Amino acid sequence: MVKSIFSPITINQMTLRNRLVVPPMVTxxxxxxxEVTDRLITYLEARxxxxxxxxxxxxxxxxxxxxxxxxxxxxxxDSQIPGLADLAAxxxxxxxxxxxxxxxxxxxxxxxxxxxxxxxxxxxxxxxxKEVPRELNLSGIKEIxxxxxxxxxxxxxxxxxxxxxxxxxxYLVNQFVSPYxxxxxxxxxxxxxxxxxxxxxxIAEVRKAVGADFPVIYRISARERVPGGLTLEENLxxxxxxxxxxxxxxHVSTGVYGSMPxxxxxxxxxxxxxxxxxxxxxxxxxxxxxxxxxxxEVFMAESIVSTGKADMVAxxxxxxVDPDLPRKAAAxxxxxxRPCISCNQGCIGGLLGPAMEMSCLVNPTVxxxxxxxxxxxxxxxxxxxxGAGPAGLEAARILAQRGHSVVLSxxxxxxxxxxxxxxLPPEKQPLAKLIRWQADQAAKAGVTVKLGNxxxxxxxxxxxxxxxxxxxxxxxxxxxxxxxxxxxxxxAWDVLAGKAPTGQNVxxxxxxxxxxxxxxxxxxxxxxxxIVEMLGELARDVESTTRYFLLQRLNNLGANVVxxxxxxxxxxDGVIYERxxxxxxxxxxxxxxxxxxxxxxxxLVKDIxxxxxxxxxxGDAEEPRRAIDAIRDAEKLATRI
Ligand code: SF4
Numbered sequence: 180m181v182k183s184i185f186s187p188i189t190i191n192q193m194t195l196r197n198r199l200v201v202p203p204m205v206t207x208x209x210x211x212x213x214e215v216t217d218r219l220i221t222y223l224e225a226r227x228x229x230x231x232x233x234x235x236x237x238x239x240x241x242x243x244x245x246x247x248x249x250x251x252x253x254x255x256x257d258s259q260i261p262g263l264a265d266l267a268a269x270x271x272x273x274x275x276x277x278x279x280x281x282x283x284x285x286x287x288x289x290x291x292x293x294x295x296x297x298x299x300x301x302x303x304x305x306x307x308x309k310e311v312p313r314e315l316n317l318s319g320i321k322e323i324x325x326x327x328x329x330x331x332x333x334x335x336x337x338x339x340x341x342x343x344x345x346x347x348x349x350y351l352v353n354q355f356v357s358p359y360x361x362x363x364x365x366x367x368x369x370x371x372x373x374x375x376x377x378x379x380x381x382i383a384e385v386r387k388a389v390g391a392d393f394p395v396i397y398r399i400s401a402r403e404r405v406p407g408g409l410t411l412e413e414n415l416x417x418x419x420x421x422x423x424x425x426x427x428x429x430h431v432s433t434g435v436y437g438s439m440p441x442x443x444x445x446x447x448x449x450x451x452x453x454x455x456x457x458x459x460x461x462x463x464x465x466x467x468x469x470x471x472x473x474x475x476e477v478f479m480a481e482s483i484v485s486t487g488k489a490d491m492v493a494x495x496x497x498x499x500v501d502p503d504l505p506r507k508a509a510a511x512x513x514x515x516x517r518p519c520i521s522c523n524q525g526c527i528g529g530l531l532g533p534a535m536e537m538s539c540l541v542n543p544t545v546x547x548x549x550x551x552x553x554x555x556x557x558x559x560x561x562x563x564x565x566g567a568g569p570a571g572l573e574a575a576r577i578l579a580q581r582g583h584s585v586v587l588s589x590x591x592x593x594x595x596x597x598x599x600x601x602x603l604p605p606e607k608q609p610l611a612k613l614i615r616w617q618a619d620q621a622a623k624a625g626v627t628v629k630l631g632n633x634x635x636x637x638x639x640x641x642x643x644x645x646x647x648x649x650x651x652x653x654x655x656x657x658x659x660x661x662x663x664x665x666x667x668x669x670x671a672w673d674v675l676a677g678k679a680p681t682g683q684n685v686x687x688x689x690x691x692x693x694x695x696x697x698x699x700x701x702x703x704x705x706x707x708x709x710i711v712e713m714l715g716e717l718a719r720d721v722e723s724t725t726r727y728f729l730l731q732r733l734n735n736l737g738a739n740v741v742x743x744x745x746x747x748x749x750x751x752d753g754v755i756y757e758r759x760x761x762x763x764x765x766x767x768x769x770x771x772x773x774x775x776x777x778x779x780x781x782x783l784v785k786d787i788x789x790x791x792x793x794x795x796x797x798g799d800a801e802e803p804r805r806a807i808d809a810i811r812d813a814e815k816l817a818t819r820i
């Protein structure tokens with residue numbers, strides 16, 4: 180069924196065993212000196228072992244002034260060669276090939292990372308990073324061109340099989356090419372010929388460094404998606420110029436930091452959003468093309484290659500979630516492939532959040548492959564897992580895989596808990612894939628599932644388990660506000676579940692993720708919706724790329740928003756709130772919906788006191804948290820019991 184993606188392909192002198200590519204994705208698993216670590220090797224080696232044909236090392240800084248992240252790998256110094264050589268050897272052990280992406284952030288970084296001012300084609304700040312970069316003078320340009328060549332040479336010495344020049348996503352090479360960021364009036368600015376001077380010099384010097392027989396790929400954003408940015412039509416001309424300069428293949432993506440949500444498209448954007456652009460570049464240049472951008476399904480990858488839209492498919496986030504995707508696809512075990520749900524909570528949210536490193540909601544073992552290794556349990560136990568949401572399912576599956584005898588119960592007759600509700604608002608349906616996969620894998624691991632089965636003290640007494648894992652989730656939080664427990668107040672969960680009918684004029688109390696997504700859902704049903712929120716902005720708890728589209732939809736669909744409003748009383752048809760010491764009232768609503776948050780639901784713990792010695796509480800049942808944290812808790816616990 181999937182033959183095309185498993186056919187070999189040759190780029191210059193490099194032959195790949197298949198068309199499946201791990202694209203460069205920043206993990207921040209390196210060191211502050213830009214070295215490759217064992218952790219990074221373990222992470223990438225798992226993808227080589229799992230069958231990907233080409234593994235691309237993430238944005239590898241060619242110059243210390245070109246770093247975008249604190250622990251990003253680099254090749255600006257010979258001391259960085261040995262780590263890369265170890266990585267190349269690890270990748271080669273499994274028959275895959277290693278490409279190294281040569282990167283300079285230009286203005287898309289921070290002085291806090293660099294310890295100095297960033298540089299760019301012009302002194303024009305990036306709208307996201309906001310710092311004014313220093314315009315490179317001619318000797319500065321020459322120095323960076325040389326650093327690309329030196330880094331290329333080091334990559335070849337270390338045993339890399341190919342290079343990728345990062346000319347996309349608004350980084351330095353892109354900054355020179357685009358009039359959006361290049362306002363120079365010398366020979367590096369103005370006309371297309373002048374703006375192309377920098378990338379052409381980089382390509383020429385890299386070629387000199389590695390020779391004609393070494394594959395050099397160029398990553399390009401087919402559209403910048405910002406006002407004044409490069410369009411597809413302009414990039415087709417640019418791609419032709421680059422191909423004449425000796426590029427062997429293109430890696431097609433989209434966007435710059437000013438259009439960041441398109442670079443790593445969340446579930447709000449269509450799958451394979453760059454496929455037609457990649458095809459246009461392939462047609463314009465006649466060169467092989469890799470396409471990236473929300474390609475999560477093997478069958479979509481197969482269709483892209485078999486119809487000649489592109490030659491190779493970058494399955495970035497899909498490879499994060501399941502390193503064994505190619506191996507499973509080749510064996511026809513499609514249902515076993517752990518799904519990427521395009522949530523961006525770990526891969527982007529983790530990188531841009533306090534941890535500043537890549538993680539994954541669906542696969543908590545990412546970057547922790549050794550820590551979370553599933554090994555046989557030293558003592559096999561009888562384990563009862565209560566609650567079949569994502570945390571309970573994850574715990575049950577792993578415990579069973581480790582040899583424990585596991586019974587998973589839930590009082591509901593369905594899997595998923597609150598996470599199932601989270602998959603109901605518009606565009607969030609991919610989330611349901613996780614629950615389907617977890618339930619399927621739990622059954623395959625030998626978990627006995629009892630849905631529609633409420634666990635009580637008596638049930639536990641009769642079953643006599645050695646261990647109980649309480650993953651009973653949460654319940655809607657009812658704050659101490661007069662009227663909050665009134666019978667005419669519906670919970671957002673009941674609205675999403677279709678248990679609470681709503682009128683035409685709805686007030687949602689709470690503008691976090693649940694409140695905003697419920698508003699989105701109701702607006703799609705053509706209701707009038709007002710959101711009242713205590714903080715100064717909506718959906719603060721939503722990952723940034725996802726939030727961008729959520730807020731855009733709320734705005735486009737006409738949500739009325741009242742911010743900085745602390746509700747002090749809930750009335751029969753509205754609320755009284757305080758803002759800046761003033762009391763104000765919102766009234767005239769026919770439905771009031773509470774989205775104040777979640778309270779833990781763990782009453783079972785005290786009910787079974789004294790009858791089971793080993794009781795663990797995970798996920799929202801312990802304390803409300805994000806799904807990514809709940810699943811990670813489950814993994815941590817289940818790999819240790
Ligand atoms: Fe996919 Fe979400 Fe994991 Fe990112 S965090 S790789 S989007 S499942």
